[in-house]
Amino acid sequence: MLIKSGIASNILKSQAASKLVYRYGPFRSLRSDTLLNRKNTLNKKLFVFGGISLTIGALYNFYSAYESKRVLETPDLNPITFSKYAITYKESIDDTHFLLELTPIGLNSRDIWKEIRNSKIWSVEVKQPDIMVVRNYTPLPLYFNKKDQRLHQVPSVKHVEENKEFDTYNNSLMFYIKKYENGEVTRWLCEKPIDAIVEIRGPIIDLNVNEIVSDYSSKTGLIPSIQFITAGTGIVSALQLAFQDYKGFKINLVDVCNDIHELGPLKELTLQRSLNSSIFTLKNIETKNDLKLIHVPSTLAKLLDIPYQPQSRSNISTAVFSAVCGPEGFVSLVAGPKLGNTQGQIAGLLANIGWTSRNVYKMY
Ligand SMILES: Cc1cc2nc3c(=O)[nH]c(=O)nc-3n(C[C@H](O)[C@H](O)[C@H](O)COP(=O)(O)OP(=O)(O)OC[C@H]3O[C@@H](n4cnc5c(N)ncnc54)[C@H](O)[C@@H]3O)c2cc1C
Structure with missing residues (x-):
């Protein structure tokens, strides 16, 4: 009995043990294997994902650094490269x-x-x-x-x-x-x-205005006037000089436009400048209202300076140089047509009052 009971208890123990094994053993090992596998797979995925992210990050950083370097590496303003x-x-x-x-x-x-x-x-x-x-x-x-x-x-x-x-x-x-x-x-x-x-x-x-006027200034000791006759966006050439504080010459601007409001915020600045500056005067012709285009040439002609002559004592406003800037038709009317990139002859309104190719420049 004792033996039986010993055997029985052993069997019971082993049954209990096998139950335990059955209840926990095989499942536990199966789950832990699966978990382990999943964990491994996850780790691998994380590793691959991390690797890809790092690579993308590194590439992005490299590209950004390259881009900003490329952008920063732009040369100073110069006439050859952009x-x-x-x-x-x-x-x-x-x-x-x-x-x-x-x-x-x-x-x-x-x-x-x-x-x-x-x-x-x-x-x-x-x-x-x-x-x-x-x-x-x-x-x-x-x-x-x-x-x-x-x-x-x-x-x-x-x-x-x-x-x-x-x-x-x-x-x-x-x-x-x-x-x-x-x-x-x-x-x-x-x-x-x-x-x-x-x-x-x-x-x-x-246009190098300094070269034009320096001869005059050194001979006469006077401040010379440069006449600008402009239309459309041609006015900017005169304003580029007029908005600076240079005292080496005066700027007489005769401008033809449809409406001075086309200048936007530049209108006030231009008017103020012509009122307050001793170097800049503006005569303006607006064509929007009554002035028929056919009358522009005669109105314009009355506002033009004549070329400076040392012996002349007339009170008529004079200038040592005229620059014409505006659309093709306007340049032709004022100073004769430009021939491609060459100046062509001086004709039109300026030629009528004595201007020649020695003291006129057709800009654009
Ligand atoms: C030294 C210089 C300085 C200049 N500065 C300025 C400036 O400060 N501001 C500015 O706006 N422009 C300026 N211009 C003119 C400018 O360079 C261009 O010619 C203009 O902007 C038109 O260029 P686009 O390519 O738009 O027209 P494009 O493709 O060359 O021309 C298309 C069409 O636009 C019309 N068109 C073009 N130009 C004119 C014109 N002058 N008059 C009438 N119709 C025209 C014509 O119908 C033409 O067929 C300057 C030109 C020169 C030479």
């Missing part, structure tokens, strides 16, 4: 005119206004990269101040040397642009949003 500028301000004046401010990005930090020093008219070439064409645009020495939301004159060299603060002036260039319905570059530019990158090169010197 430099990247960002659109920092854009204002639509009406359906066809807008103002555009371009600010150098990255390490490009050339203060071109300081270098050119007021006595040259200059433009930059803007690239339209889709069709690989360039067009010239004439920067104005103005910048948009975000604090008071107004246009200001770029700080003069004197102010910069005095270290005055111009918080939103970052060597930017301001453009007044007319958009043409079929215009390849103006339509493209007009659609670009703020912060978009535009590539430009320059400066391209369109």
